Amino acid sequence: MVMKEKFSDRIIEWFEKSEKRFYILIDSSNLLQIVDYIFNEVRARYIIVSGLDTPAGIELVYHFALDGAGTVVSLRVILPHENPRIESIASIITGAQWIEREIRELLGVEFLHHPDPRRFLMSEDWPEGVYPLRREK
């Protein structure tokens, strides 16, 4: 895959679960650049971002579809538990701003330069700092 060569120095791990499923671990500092490449040059379709609390940190997975090839490419970043922050991709993909708001509420990740970081899902009386998808230690 062209991407593998182009970003080879910025890819931490490249996992091909099958010929239609790629999971690529990158450093959060390279996120915008690689998302821009996938979305604007490769012209992949943005599906969604998912978040998960793992022992290694808060993992965010950015899922993209290459519909012509029936393939899904998932970009992974791992953020430290103590201070999970990452650049918002809303400047590249405006539709991503809502899932980023949801992830902030459910996992406590801060999205830098988010255009509209208000509460989204949780009721007004839901306590700040309680993130339902975080795991108990």
Place this chain on the structure above:
Amino acid sequence: MTSENKRTVIPIGPYHPLQEEPEHFLLYVEGEKVVDIDWMAGYNHRGIEKLAERMTYDQITFLVERVCGICSTSHPIAFTNAVEDLCGIDIPERAKYIRSIVGELERLHSHLLWAGLAGHYLGYDTVWMWAWKYREPVLDVMEAVTGNRNNYAMMKAGGVRRDIDNDDIPTILKMVDELTPKVDLLLKAVQDDPVIHARTKGVGILSPADARAYGAVGPTARASGVDIDIRRDHPYAAYNLVEWKVITAQNGDVYDKVAVRLLEMFESISIIKQCLKRLKVTGGPLDAEIKEVPPGPGLGHGEAPRGEVFHYIVSDGTNSPVRLKIRAPSFCNVPTFKATCIGETVSDAALILAAVDPCYCCTERMSVIEAETGKRTLTGADLIRLSREKTTRLRRG
């Protein structure tokens, strides 16, 4: 409207004009024109993803079926696709046909439901009653085949839970054959009615670029000429074993969104008939028994009536997932009204919102937040009334 503040905020909700579900939109208007719109969610948020973490893979199919009443079987299909992706297995052929048949029957009744609601909001109540009347035989068939009008409990990881009896095939065939002229009538009614044209053509246009920027899917995207359909692009079940075509349109307005859904119904009927024919001559097991689930990621999607449903699982090798992420189509489709409502009039707002066929419960595992306004307000009922009144004016004029 006051002089200090040219903008008026109109909350639509909490009970959306077109649906019975709670959701909140805030329309910011200047005069009759919508200048901004905000979407608030949360009323239907039931914490389903968290609930899934304490259930087994087998139990989760029952949970995700209830994410949304109307995209009911699409969620289990996407979920089981994800588990099968995780395990690296393919399901037996007979199960593929059954999955496609149930999925397409669901598309039929969902599109009919939507057509009825859209008719109601346009002021064509006979269309509403009529579309929902012709929806009933589809539900009857679902009940006969699966045991329930809604929530079919048909899907399991590896295949399907129950068979479609070959003896039932003539009944299903008869129902879709009788439905075909009804859909045709509905299509012609839309194509021939100048008032419907006036209400829907050029209204609420979503450009292909915006469709991409929001991640729009399904008929909402296809109406804008975006040629995507999970059934063809990432084939699952029997969609690559039968002949059918993806329906797209070019203008991305409300009219095209209506047309795409109606035309799709003919394709659904064709898929059902072809699958039934193959089912008659395809024996074999109904499921591939999954004995163990390996650790790792699994990802599945399906084409629900509203567009792509996406499920992502992370497994640790136990009987229960570590994480289930559900992305329903409306989560990406609903925000497109930021692009389609702005610049349009208040009396069209309700219809434009409806045109994405929003399924708030899908997206909610979601809901909407409300905002306070001291300015002139309209209720959901007012917006429907405005929409229907506009139709009346057009009919007279």
Place this chain on the structure above:
Amino acid sequence: MGLKIKALKKSLWVFHLSCGSCNNCDIEILDCLTPRFDVERFGIKLVGSIRHADVLLVTGIVTRKVLPRLKRLYEQAPKPIVVIAVGACPCSGGIFAQSYNMAGPLDKIIPVDAYIPGCPPKPEAIIAGVVKLWEKLK
């Protein structure tokens, strides 16, 4: 109660509220209006405002966000009002009973007069439940 129940004999005005549901029950309720079931011939009518309602039909688990709204609507309802929980969700929470966002079941928040279980209950079941209650109140 007398005056109100006399009114009930003629027709039943029903207000429908979803408190965080998957929408299946809501659609089955609406289905009751359509030609096959046609509850209007029994004098059962869906109204657009709680202030005109004799009956409050509730679906959904009652999420935390809906809770204040539900309470407010119940306060605005003319009393006496008959409350019916439609579907497994308002009855018990159904499959969502353990959810972190659950503030129900319904009878924890407002008094409930009838429970129509099912997931979703068929229109026949909903109509039967409403009519049974109506008979009882007469």
